Amino acid sequence: MPTAVCLGETMAMLTPESGVTLDGATTLHVGIGGAESNVAVGFASMGLDAHWVSRVGRDGFGDRILSELASHGVGLSGVEIDSSRPTGLYVKLPRTATAPASVLYYRRGSAASAMTPALLDEPHVAALLGKASLIHVSGITAALSEDSLAFLEAVLNRTRSESRVSFDVNWRPTLWEGRDRSVLRSLANRADIVLVGKDEAEHALGTGDEAEIRALLPDPETVIVKNEATSAIALGRNGERCEVPSLTVDVVEPVGAGDAFAAGYLSGVILGLDQKASLRRGHVAAACTLVVPGDHGPLPAPPVLERILACTDETWAGAAVSSDGFSLDGHAFDDEMRLL
Template structure:
């Protein structure tokens, strides 16, 4: 196993029309969740991944299991909980270039995860534990589960990759910040965005965000700059990676998860850090050109073709 993660995956309902949700009548549905987006991205690139979670003992839960398993992710440790529903969320496209999301996940099956859901022998088979800041915000038991997973990963000498993935609608600002900073302090590789750096450290300066993460103990920090690319720093080098130009953005949601898959794949392949980050930028760009969180995630051949078609040089300093 290369990467294991834990977290909630839901069903996303997207309107086919633009405008306020009250006027939308036609919807499409997809499977979506930050952690499984990244795991599926890695699976498509040829890596072995595993997911730990709960889904409801309902048709939506069965659809999620079928979809995630069908993308090559191991779901052996996903429990079907007949006492709680599968979560869902609805997207509203308020205008052609802006949207917002409404979550219906309170008391969902995934929010009832407990430390007992983590099997140490299964977790220890992986090289990396991938975690986000979403899961501990779902419930007290989910928070305990995440920190238990971190403890087991440390015990088994696994590297921990942390994407803060801040969801302000789920977090109490003060306690939420404290929790995410504690997670960052226990992680080896941190992947914050600018807005997440602002939430955690009250700065949008990517170099200051890096310094704060390193002060907490991170070995590698990669700051996502969206359409401006990314900034990375290790103990040996730091620098910027230029973005891959996207002519038309169809759907930006899920790009960060694709970015994480690209960076993690580069780390697993032991690429130089700037090459790993370049791979992340490429996948993030590809994902924005397709409607849906996982539909645009490329296989290795597609990724290599896309990257060769561009002539971007990154700046190392």
């Protein structure tokens, strides 16, 4: 299968119990979180040869990240272990009766923030990039430190002529406070494929209008504009446009859906599917994540996925997804395509 390499920071994640404030919590759930590694997990679940390149601290949090990603089949030969810097950490605060959900970051000075262009010359990393069909990065890396910004620029400058490169804007307002966000436009314009939410584009690029977004990013072969629960639109360099409506989803937890969409869409591109099928694949992957409490929702069995990707526009428009499975043509099926 084709090789896909994702580069970026993954952190340990601490979460209080639902509805409990941090100051009142006596128990914190330990997990991991990282946009690029989420995409790598998605690639691996779709059968690709998926790898993650980054840096973690020589600590229990770093061990937890490596163990969990390995359990999902993600290759880790391009990961450096830092003995002097810690693994990044964030605390995910659930919504309460008096406050919306929020995130606290503890990533300044982390091992991943010390990624530099020199990492690309490490033998294992150079070998991975040399055989990759797709290299995936995001705008998050640009905001971590001056070193990581230089690292991301080096990835884009070095690899575009050798492999297809995808760039997910992944706007994080907290990370860009006091920083020049205009660098995101320059970085995105060096990629082959750009993914951005309409709401993200308004902050990162100054507009949410699809024509204006495409005009601001003239060089990528494809720009994907995601309209949250409405649709996703592929805009080609020469005026091509393909829009696919989102599926109707009984949402359990929205976190991770954007990364799942990226993995679904990009895997379709890697496998040679056309824009419509690739966008549908992205929507299915996102829907499967939206109906589970974690960052990774399992894809339906191949017969279900094939039937969804091949269905008519009318059937697609009426399809629905819940934690119980998919509904097509008014009939509910489980993940093995058994009629419920």
